[in-house]
Amino acid sequence: MSDQTQNDLQKALSGVRADIDRIDGELLKLLNERARCAQKVGEIKAEHGEAGHIYRPEREAQVLRRLQDTNPGPLPGENITFFFREVMSACLALEEPLGIAFLGPLGTFSESAATKHFGHAARLLPQGAIDDVFREVESGHAHYAVVPVENSTEGAVGRTMDLLLSTPLKICGEVVLRIHQNLLSNETDFSKITKVYSHAQSLAQCHEWLNRMLPKAQRISVGSNAQAAQKAADEPGTAAIAGEAAAARYSLPKLVENIEDEPNNTTRFLVLGKHDAGASGRDKTSLIMSAPNRTGALHELLQPLSLAGVSMCRLESRPARNALWEYVFYVDIEGHRDEPAIKAALDKLAASAAYLKILGSYPVAVY
Amino acid sequence: MSDQTQNDLQKALSGVRADIDRIDGELLKLLNERARCAQKVGEIKAEHGEAGHIYRPEREAQVLRRLQDTNPGPLPGENITFFFREVMSACLALEEPLGIAFLGPLGTFSESAATKHFGHAARLLPQGAIDDVFREVESGHAHYAVVPVENSTEGAVGRTMDLLLSTPLKICGEVVLRIHQNLLSNETDFSKITKVYSHAQSLAQCHEWLNRMLPKAQRISVGSNAQAAQKAADEPGTAAIAGEAAAARYSLPKLVENIEDEPNNTTRFLVLGKHDAGASGRDKTSLIMSAPNRTGALHELLQPLSLAGVSMCRLESRPARNALWEYVFYVDIEGHRDEPAIKAALDKLAASAAYLKILGSYPVAVY
DSSP states (O other): OOHHHHHHHHHHHHHHHHHHHHHHHHHHHHHHHHHHHHHHHHHHHHHTTOOSOOOOHHHHHHHHHHHHHHOOSSSOHHHHHHHHHHHHHHHHHTTOOOEEEEESSTTSHHHHHHHHHHOTTSEEEEESSHHHHHHHHHTTSSSEEEEEEEETTTEEOHHHHHHHHHOOOEEEEEEEEEOOOEEEOSOOOGGGOOEEEEOHHHHHHTHHHHHHHOTTSEEEEOSOHHHHHHHHHHSTTEEEEEOHHHHHHTTOOEEESOOOSSTTOEEEEEEEESSOOOOOSSEEEEEEEEEOSOTTHHHHHHHHHHHTTOOEEEEEEEEOSSSSOSEEEEEEEESOTTSHHHHHHHHHHHHHSSEEEEEEEEEOOOO | OOHHHHHHHHHHHHHHHHHHHHHHHHHHHHHHHHHHHHHHHHHHHHHTTOOSOOOOHHHHHHHHHHHHHHOOSSSOHHHHHHHHHHHHHHHHHTTOOOEEEEESSTTSHHHHHHHHHHOTTSEEEEESSHHHHHHHHHTTSSSEEEEEEEETTTEEOHHHHHHHHHOOOEEEEEEEEEOOOEEEOSOOOGGGOOEEEEOHHHHHHTHHHHHHHOTTSEEEEOSOHHHHHHHHHHSTTEEEEEOHHHHHHTTOOEEESOOOSSTTOEEEEEEEESSOOOOOSSEEEEEEEEEOSSTTHHHHHHHHHHHTTOOEEEEEEEEOSSSSOSEEEEEEEESOTTSHHHHHHHHHHHHHSSEEEEEEEEEOOOO
16 A cells, blocks of 8 residues: 555545544443432432342343344444443342353353343352352342253253252343354264263253264263263264354364254353342243043143233143142243233132242343 | 332332433434444445455554543443443444454453454354464454463463464454463362362462472373363362352362462463554554574564663573574564664664564554
């Protein structure tokens, strides 16, 4: 580039750069103004004797939705959600950072879910087991728990479902994450692969693909996808199903990427705390119900909901662990338990069901 | 709380919430305005026939420093740096997300360093070995590499130092991260711990602490801290030195936290790309030099620097791998290679040193 062209370029750029500097200055001012407002919310609550944290899931969901709806671009909506979650996270942390318990280790999908929802100013508290995640919040060591509850392909996470039955915690939010699986192997020829290692849930998520592409290979379920990758790295003639992280750790080539059966393979996480959330305008309510085991019992059980015009977005049954009922039903419905129609239907349910536990109302996940 | 008090509270809060909503609306507008400016920078460069990416490390460092210096609070400076890195990351990604190669797996300190520097809109490309990290950028598969180069306690990362000698890549930035180590064990009684497993570098980082607290325990170096934790979990009478992630993964209690000898145990990472950075006003320049092995050679070698009043911030020697010289010296100096005083000193160095390679000039890390 000639000196003249270089000069022209620098002149043209300096105008835009001055604009950027001005915008950055305004952003800086506004971010701090917002932080002062958040502090003021805390002060007002304290003056009025309202204890507890200023985190309000329904308000956060409303703010994010309005910003999504009014976003003029060019920044994509997901960036906007990310920024404002981080802004709210930092504002909250000025009082006290939220402690978030989740199934460790760091670097897993659960950590991604926790950070996606609570932002980087939250204090991450990885736990060794799902039971410990619940216990940390029940005991007050953490403010909120983030636990996986269902995968779009493989279904419910049993341990979480069981713990929901007995926990005093309430659901106050949900997070939905995309999950990708890969076939990892040092072999390049499919016909040489005689065994495929993976976690049972990952094998299930890639069931159809394995039937089609590796029908003769033995499927062996191991403790984790990382362990599967290690085995595949050590043993010729084998492959593993695992994510990016395991591929890198064991230097295993990704023979095929994104082999999950469902193109929208997602995992849904629940956020649990001492209280559920207020109404945000677009909410879900989660219930556990039970009925004596006679023909038509489920239909009868659900009648108050259908009569009231309430939509169910999920119904899952699990064998009961005590002798009183044969099955418990996990039901998610659209709407908040404070809405009159929902409230009336829930009251009728409570009268007719042998057992009803309202796990909580919370905003539908915002992206 | 009485209904009256509740009403008063809601009234007091609604004013502040209206302020927050107004601020959020302005933030949304400004963020998108900034993104349009960034797009314009790309267009102007393209019109003037300037190829390549619009990422400019020196400009980014200047912007961040100015924002730090003018930050009125109450948001802490580190939050401000975090937001604006993310804003710049998202603006850049509107054209093409930067691909960042680093030593995997995900969930390691190297990932934290990559994200801290390039923001969440960058595309993370974890690699199995430091050699692969260099190769990915040399081959054009990734835009930038992030590699560990030295730990404040244990010293240089040998493989990175060796690769710097031969790579055509330039250093265009640095990242500094705090690192914590913990003693993990199922034992609660120190006298029962007869072996301590860890990676050699982590053992070195906790050398003094081990001498003082576990003088009789055998120190056994293994491939990674995760592997050490696994061994400690399986074998009674042993402990591991490792980070949070490993403690959670193997459900090993943290017997003692933060046992690193240096209270400021940090790891420094280099950012490498096809070009180094322009002058930002607060820069470093990294060099590799060599001299014939005779008495006083190093002193003579460094004379042009001291005569020119140039400050060295790091000097490290390594045995040379070829027969021409006995040692190579890695030198970091304060200042940019385009500053007249530095330029003159480097010219003199080039004339007197048997070998001189300028690895690049880049902004001092911003927090």
